[in-house]
Amino acid sequence: MGREGRAAEGPPAPLAVEASATRRGAAGARRCAKLPHGMDPSAADRSAPLIDIAGLRFRYPGAREDALADFDLQIGEGEFLVVVGANGSGKSTLARLLGGLDKPTSARHALGCGRDLLTDQGRVDVRRDVGVLFQNPDNQLVAQCVEEDIAFGLENLGWSAVDMRRRVDEMLTRFQLEDLRHREPHLLSGGQKQRTALAGVLAVPRRVLVLDEPTAMLDAVGRDDVLAAVSELHAEGLAIVLITQEMDEVVGADRVIALERGTVVFEGTAAELFADIDLVVRLRLGLPAPGALAVALGERGRLLPRLPLTIGELLEELASPP
Amino acid sequence: MSAQGPAPRQGSTTVGASLACRRVSFSYSEGGASVPALRDVSFSVPAGDAMALIGASGSGKSTLLQVIRGLDEPEAGAVVLDGVEPGAAGYAERQREVGLVFQTPEVQLFAATAREDVAFGPRRLGWSEPDVADAVARAFELVGLPQAVYADRHPYSLSGGEARRLALAGALAMRPRLVLLDEPFVSLDPGSRRDLVAILERLRADGITLLLVTHDVDLAWRLCEQRLVLAEGRVAAAGLWDFAGDDARLLAANRLREPFLVELWRRLAYAPGQAPRTLEEAAKALA
Amino acid sequence: MRATIAQYYPGTSPIHRLDPRAKFVAVTAMAVALFLRDSFAGLAVFAAAAALAYGLSRVPIAWFWRAFRPLLWLVGLTFLAQLLFAPGDAFFSLGFLHLSWRGIELAAYLSLRLVVLVLIGSVLTLTTPPMALTDGLVWLGRPLRRLRVPTDELALIVTIALRFIPTLLAEFDTIMRAQRARGVDFHRGGLRQRVRNLQPVLVPLFVVSFRRADDLALAMEARCYRPGIARTRLHPLRAGWADVALLATTTVVIAAGLLL
Numbered sequence: 001m002g003r004e005g006r007a008a009e010g011p012p013a014p015l016a017v018e019a020s021a022t023r024r025g026a027a028g029a030r031r032c033a034k035l036p037h038g039m040d041p042s043a044a045d046r047s048a049p050l051i052d053i054a055g056l057r058f059r060y061p062g063a064r065e066d067a068l069a070d071f072d073l074q075i076g077e078g079e080f081l082v083v084v085g086a087n088g089s090g091k092s093t094l095a096r097l098l099g100g101l102d103k104p105t106s107a108r109h110a111l112g113c114g115r116d117l118l119t120d121q122g123r124v125d126v127r128r129d130v131g132v133l134f135q136n137p138d139n140q141l142v143a144q145c146v147e148e149d150i151a152f153g154l155e156n157l158g159w160s161a162v163d164m165r166r167r168v169d170e171m172l173t174r175f176q177l178e179d180l181r182h183r184e185p186h187l188l189s190g191g192q193k194q195r196t197a198l199a200g201v202l203a204v205p206r207r208v209l210v211l212d213e214p215t216a217m218l219d220a221v222g223r224d225d226v227l228a229a230v231s232e233l234h235a236e237g238l239a240i241v242l243i244t245q246e247m248d249e250v251v252g253a254d255r256v257i258a259l260e261r262g263t264v265v266f267e268g269t270a271a272e273l274f275a276d277i278d279l280v281v282r283l284r285l286g287l288p289a290p291g292a293l294a295v296a297l298g299e300r301g302r303l304l305p306r307l308p309l310t311i312g313e314l315l316e317e318l319a320s321p322p
Numbered sequence: 323m324s325a326q327g328p329a330p331r332q333g334s335t336t337v338g339a340s341l342a343c344r345r346v347s348f349s350y351s352e353g354g355a356s357v358p359a360l361r362d363v364s365f366s367v368p369a370g371d372a373m374a375l376i377g378a379s380g381s382g383k384s385t386l387l388q389v390i391r392g393l394d395e396p397e398a399g400a401v402v403l404d405g406v407e408p409g410a411a412g413y414a415e416r417q418r419e420v421g422l423v424f425q426t427p428e429v430q431l432f433a434a435t436a437r438e439d440v441a442f443g444p445r446r447l448g449w450s451e452p453d454v455a456d457a458v459a460r461a462f463e464l465v466g467l468p469q470a471v472y473a474d475r476h477p478y479s480l481s482g483g484e485a486r487r488l489a490l491a492g493a494l495a496m497r498p499r500l501v502l503l504d505e506p507f508v509s510l511d512p513g514s515r516r517d518l519v520a521i522l523e524r525l526r527a528d529g530i531t532l533l534l535v536t537h538d539v540d541l542a543w544r545l546c547e548q549r550l551v552l553a554e555g556r557v558a559a560a561g562l563w564d565f566a567g568d569d570a571r572l573l574a575a576n577r578l579r580e581p582f583l584v585e586l587w588r589r590l591a592y593a594p595g596q597a598p599r600t601l602e603e604a605a606k607a608l609a
Numbered sequence: 610m611r612a613t614i615a616q617y618y619p620g621t622s623p624i625h626r627l628d629p630r631a632k633f634v635a636v637t638a639m640a641v642a643l644f645l646r647d648s649f650a651g652l653a654v655f656a657a658a659a660a661l662a663y664g665l666s667r668v669p670i671a672w673f674w675r676a677f678r679p680l681l682w683l684v685g686l687t688f689l690a691q692l693l694f695a696p697g698d699a700f701f702s703l704g705f706l707h708l709s710w711r712g713i714e715l716a717a718y719l720s721l722r723l724v725v726l727v728l729i730g731s732v733l734t735l736t737t738p739p740m741a742l743t744d745g746l747v748w749l750g751r752p753l754r755r756l757r758v759p760t761d762e763l764a765l766i767v768t769i770a771l772r773f774i775p776t777l778l779a780e781f782d783t784i785m786r787a788q789r790a791r792g793v794d795f796h797r798g799g800l801r802q803r804v805r806n807l808q809p810v811l812v813p814l815f816v817v818s819f820r821r822a823d824d825l826a827l828a829m830e831a832r833c834y835r836p837g838i839a840r841t842r843l844h845p846l847r848a849g850w851a852d853v854a855l856l857a858t859t860t861v862v863i864a865a866g867l868l869l
Contacts, residue, residue: 087481087511099831124835132831135509139824144740144772151843153832164843182619186775189379200832216509219379220537221577245511284513289540289582289601296605311582315589318608393786422790429780430787432812442809446792478816492791 048114050208050239051075051098051130055108058093058262066105067093068262075208075241080234082250082270083243085259086284091243094259095134095212098241100126113207128157131201135213137193141185146177146196149185153204171199175229191222198229209233210241215249247286251309258283275307290314337529339404339419339499341390342366346399348389358555359385363399365550365560372532374542377552378576383535384425386552387502390533392417404499418447421498425505427489431477436488437469439477443496454495461495465521483514490521500531507538519545539573543581544599551576566595616676618735623851624666625736629745631852635859636733640726642863650869652722658862659728668735676731677724684720691716743767744846762836769825780817784810 056071068090075081085091096102097110100123104110107118113129116122134140143149150171154164172178175195185193194214202209211230215223227249234240242249250256250270258266258273260283266273274280274291287295290308294317297304308314348360359382367373375383388394390401400408403416424430433439440461444454462469465487472480477488486506493501506522507515522545525532536542542549543563551558551572559572565588570580579585580594583604587597598604619625624632643655663673695712702708733742747764754760785795788809795806 086513087483096827101827101830127831127833132828134824134828134831136824138776139821140828142769142772142825142829144738144768148740148843152829152834155840155842156833156835156838158839158841161841161843161845164841168843184775185772186779197828204833219505219508221378224577247512284511286512286516293586293601293604293608296601297609300605300609302605302609311586311589314586318590388786391790393789418792422787424783424787424790427787429817430784430809430813432809443791496791 049074049076050079050113052109052111053107053117054110055106056097056110057105057107058090058097058102059105066262068097070263072264073257075239077207078234078237078239079255080240080253081242082253082256083241083259084245084250084256084273084283084285088261089259089283090262091259092212093262095132095210095241095243098208098210099130099132100124101132128204129206130208130210131204131206132210132212133194133198133201133214135216137190137197137217138185140197140200141193143185145182145184146188147172147181149196150177150200150203152200157204167203171203175199189222190218191225194218194222194226195229198226202233206238208239208241210243212243213245214242215244215246245285247288251288258285271307271309274309336369337499338370338531339416340367340369341404341500341531341533342402343386343390344400344402346386346389346396346401348385348394348396350385350394360389360396361555363552363555363557365557367531367533367548369404369531370526370529371548372526372534372546373548373550374546375533375535375550375552376537376539376542376573376576376578377558380554381552382555383552384504387422387504387533387535390502391420391422393422418496419499421493421496421501423490423493423501423503423506426486426509427493427506428477428480428482428485431485431489431492433477435473436467436475436477436480437473439488440491440495443492447496457495457497458491461491464494464524465491466517467491481514483510483517486510486514487517487521490518494525498530500533501525502533502535504535505537506534507536507541537578539578539581540583543584543597564595565597566593570594616672616731616734617738618668618672619738620667620736622665622667622736624662624732626851627736627855628846628848628852629737629741630749630846631848631855632733632737633742633745633749635855636729638859638863639729642866643722643726643729646867647718648869649718651866652718652725654862654866654869655729656721656725658858658866659725659732662732663728666732666736672735673728673731676734677727680723680727684723687723688716688720691719739771740768741844741846744842744844748846759836761840773821777814777818781810781814784813 051073053071053073056068056073057066058068058071059066071090071094073094083091083094093102097104097117098112100112100115100117103120103123104117110117112122112126115126115129117126141149142152147168150168151164154167159167172181175198177192177196177199180188180192180196185196188196198214209230214230215226218226223246230240230242242253244250250273253270256266256268256270256273257264258279265283266276266279274287277295280287286292288309290311290313293314294304294308304317305320306313306317308317343363343365346360346363347358349356349358351357363382363386365373375386377383385394389396390403392401402408403413403420406413406416431439433442437458440458441454444457449457459469462472467484467487472484472488477485480488490506503522506518510518519541522532522534526545532546534542534546547562548560549563549569550560553575558575559568563569565580565584570584573580580588581597583599583601584594584597586604588594598607639655639658643652692708692712693706695709695715700709737745743764747760750758750760788806789795791809793806793809795803798806
């Protein structure tokens, strides 16, 4: 069955654990609490969703089919949304649209942090509020050393040197890059590059962070570092959209949507997603190892009451009487 | 000269080649200084076995693969291929029987058609056209890309998973007896990963020796009976997995977890070293 | 694989701390002045000034040698050419080769001048980070904006190019190794064969670069970049009294070099 990714209970999957913990608490109260770095409280309209898209269509020029069709999405303040789907299902297209980097072909409405994504100016403006981190760490670093790269976005927005210095130092500390501040990008490991890129994206104070398969090209250590950082950001109140194909980044997510050929075919919790085995197979997703083992046991006649997603749940299920 | 084509080698009885590294050391120069990448590395892999190569970034894994293939010469020690020492007769031929698949190998695809790219290696070896065609057909089949569908496709029109399999076909078309793979699963979607695992299992079933650099401990556990842990160019552990002993600690030192099945067996109070390699075997044991 | 294309040697010497614009103007002016007159005395003045500047920069001699070594052939050629072919009263002839005192004098002068030129240039490149130099050049080139030359965009282009040179070199090396593992022998064969051998390396490199350009453009846009916007800098250029002193000193040196 190959690599089904696995969710552990302890630190190795900080993302999953953190996400569950924040969700089970008073989610509403949390949302009104700490705002992301540098955010102006008066600018936040807490009643309106941060992302509000209805009936969106997107087709690449010259393509035979829509990359996204009849697409609806709402994301509120501080939410954590995971997006899954096979290659070609429209995930990367969604990331670019949310970041105001592509123009929707049409939509009933498409608002990002109050900006109209259907207008050119709206898309330019939304890039200040919605940050996007891409898959290839190397292809996001522009400058000749870490601190210059982190400053890139701020330089584009015309920040003063003094303010930039302060903000860059903040980011260097926050992402544990202080010792690397003068390092050239080609001398960094994959994980360090991706953390630098993340620091650069977040140097501009954001309200939403979109991550398009951020750990796909990283090794285990790099992955852990990036996911831990994302988890902390979510705990601080930043809205996150995580697009991923790694199943153990999905476990524990309170809100998952699955895309198939440009439309949303599932919306619910991670547990509900994995319980729908036919969907998992059809979308060529995997199951976290404990779930896959439970399915294999079921095929051998030993049915477990619930589908376990973590090793702890699996052990509980195995211990329970048949 | 391999102009004769991929005929079975005289003197060897196995499909796969054995590998032994004896006190291999290698340094490269960077900015004027000499950086030791491999220090006194010794280990062996019997013919037909598979070994997982594990270590932190910068520990020397990729360098080791390239030294084994012969792209770099060790400054000390020896890489013994199928029992043949460097400098002895037939060593160069043994080197040509080592397939090396780099990280993101699809980057090196360059030909106009998939078939041309796969044929590149065998042609370089000087094989006759019928032998080349045969090797190419076999390689396409091995990686699960039907030749009828894919032969004339442009390499850049393939999806990530397909391109990776095509690059692998290019290496397999040269009929290697030892295949070295550098992080073959990185950047693949779950479906493509499963396909690749199936391909490697097929190679194992055929008897080919494998050396696999990976940070995916579950796949390392599933595919390999041996492991080599490198730290700063030195061998921290070499040989069969040893979860009854120190392996969990060694992995943790590299910020890696134990394989899921090993942890499960441990927590079920079974002997972790006896944990099954695949989910199917585990299901059979627990059902 | 480390590439030292820009050859910047980090440091905090007085020379390092000078404004890149002032350094560039000083170096360019001296380089031009070097060629305005032919006199050993003048050359000695320039040489002394350059050596003094180099000494003040506290950059090890080894680094100058590394910058200079690739040009050794040029200096050698110049020397030999003047030595053997310069017109003048020959005291030794062999066919069309003649050795004369004038030839020796010319050979020495021209070779030394080349060395001094490289020394002056090295003081600039060894003490100025490429980014700062680019910024300085953009500032100096601002009048060109009137002529619709996109100097700011050029600056970004240069910066990004320099940033990716080591990455590209590493990828070139990796792809070459991958093809070697498939049996390509880059050292074998005549010129035609060797050029053909580069195809499996250059094609992938091009493709990687085009994909990278796409990705990078997207990432830059996502960080609010647009061509033509006014960008501020984390390390803005700040000229000070030391730079005025540098320009004044340079003027004196040039005057001395030209008059002596």
